[in-house]
Amino acid sequence: MKVGKPKSKRVPVRLRHKIEKASAAKQKKAKKLAKKDPTWRSKTKKEPGIPNLFPYKDKILAEVEEQRRRKEEDNARRRQLAKEQQQRGATAEDVMEDDEEFEQFDAEGDELLADDSEDEDSMQVDNKFNPMAALLASAKARAAEFEKNDDPDAMEDSDDDESDDDDTVRVRKDASRKQFDKIYKQVVDAADVVLYVLDARDPMGTRSKEVEQAVMAADRSSKRLIFILNKIDLVPPPVLRAWLIHLRRSFPTLPLRASKSAPNAQTFEHKDLSIKGTSETLFKALKTFAESRQLKRAVHVGIIGFPNVGKSSVINALTSRVGGKAAGCPTGAEAGVTTSLREVKIDNKLKLIDSPGIVFPNTEGSKDSKVQQKARLILLNAVPPKEIDDPVPAVSLLIKRLSSSEELFSKLMAVYDLPPLHAVGNDRTTDFLVQVARKRGRLGKGGVPNMHAAAQTVIVDWRDGRIQGWTSPPKYTPAEPDATKTAPATKGGLVGDQKEIVKEWAAEFKLDGLWGDDSNDTAVPEAMEE
Template sequence: MTTPPIQWYPGHIAKAEKALKEQLKLVDVVLEVRDTRIPLATHHPQVQEWLGNKARVLVLNRVDAILPQAQQAWERWFRQQGEQPYFTNAQAGKGVAAVAKAAQQTGVELNQRRVSRGMLPRPVRAVVIGFPNVGKSALINRLLNRRVVESAARAGVTRQLRWVRISEQLELLDAPGIIPIKLNNQLAAFKLAICDDIGDAAYDNQRVAIALINLLQQLGETAADFLPHNPLYTRYELDAVTMTAEDYLHALAEKRHKGDVERTARQLLTDFRKGALGAIALEVPPNA
């Protein structure tokens, strides 16, 4: 049986993308927020095309959800690509001051150019973009030190584009989550679903839970220092080493939920998302 691929492109996102492209003309710097657990899967392929030569600050949020050695490996990799990543835990406010400083630095250069042309300085205009539920609204609320933007642990809460004044030096545009029209890379799509960075109407929980077990098995063999030792056994006292991912999900359902596979799949995904399996990076830097 072939199940349909993961696809999710609600109407409000199509509308938001169109509005965002218009607003980008007014923006000086883009804060691109990605999920540190899956920094490649949460990179929108069209961001560079939209930005042109605008400045960009790369924010890798949820740094608390990965191990320090995984953070160091990603930091090295991004620097090798010529990028400076800023790691944040926006919920707790960690790393947010450095992001604000990086955005404002762009404004210093912008206003030097404006003054040299005989124009008045103005606040730097920044936009926060990224996939749904990667922590954009939490970042904005931390930048402001007050709750002005609705944020929720579900994809697609922000629907409107709006400007928010951060300080005398910085104005911010809060944009809804944007995702590519077509999710061509289905492994990346599974990672988005596992990390809850896409609407749950787009996928089948059991398929996604099996994909998570598969990933954990592969990482355990190829990148053991990116996750705690044997997280599935530690959590459920059931070893996945000798089983296929599908068999493991069914065995876990028998052990925990009287054979209810759907309930088990949901529980497994919730446990991963809430950190009950430990701090786990689902992606390893290429060539690491």
């Protein structure tokens, strides 16, 4: 039995409005936060991706990245082709030939997908309904290839077929002979002066005698070739002086520091060889040559060289001398930033032509195995880190070179603060990479050292100059006087008395004191052995 007056469920209007206002403010805040988080709009489920424990995750990711890069380069080539056709008015036959080249390139890029599709048919998996089918098929193919490589009998049988395997020797698509003939010849034909950029740490490794002969033979030997010794801050002054003396016996050579060093790089100080001073010297030399020719058109200067030797940085250093303009060409620490020809106008009398990095043909290292050639190109920074399948041979080659100098090898150990290495036979690379992996945290599940990641770390440190190392020039043996006076012209247009050519060209560019002292420099520090 209820006693008293019953309580009403009605609330005051003031309280009801307060609740409605608070509810509206809460909803407004929720909408504002929802705009910053777009996940609620997506109706499709997020792909789980590749598990970290999957044994072939790195290979699959590398394949995906390679396919993406090839597609981007294909699109860039198509745009460049369309632009050239619009400017030059190409005929229909040229268009058909170029389309055939693109179809061949697409066919090469889709070989892997074709192999995967065969495996998918054998597994009876439909790609349309199972997105993991390609992953499973690729993993199965990689596992079979891995088991085949571990079989010694299979390795012996595949030695004859190894010469046809493009993946072991082809560094990048633009490193092929076809790209060399296409891009390099365009630069040489269009240029009046060719700047051959060399790496100061290994000038002979980034030099090709075939390229020099081709430049001298082009256009009735009217081209001018100049060596640009870049990255001089990574070698000591005595080594730089010795290399300048050696290279100036062949062609005019100028030292250049085109850009700033990477963070924590081990650099050397050179008097009067700063970024501003060296770039101004090169700029004045080119301007002097352009004015002396007195042409009605601008003098074209082509810049060639290996990948990542600093060709685009040379152009940016020259353009910065003109009114402090911004950089004319994109640059990067890795190889392959420049993918097509690029023309930069300095003024009405001077134009620069930037070209992609090309691994020029070199007969000196043709006797080495394909693994050694690939390791040598990696140490020349001609291969981007993402495209390196196995960096361990390159680290082994680096340790072998630095071991010839106790000073350089001790500096290598000091970079990672490592104790003395324990060699198993003649192999010190394994212990070195294990210790580097522990120092830099390159560990896998269970604390197992990741040898691949540790080797990549060493390669990046070598590329950025954190690891010191350089080569010494070969010993100079003067030719006999009689042979020098009557030396005939050599193949490719090179004249026997090369010293006279260098003096004549130096006068055209007004380079005072270009021909250095021929005496051997006894103060050259010990260098790594080739």
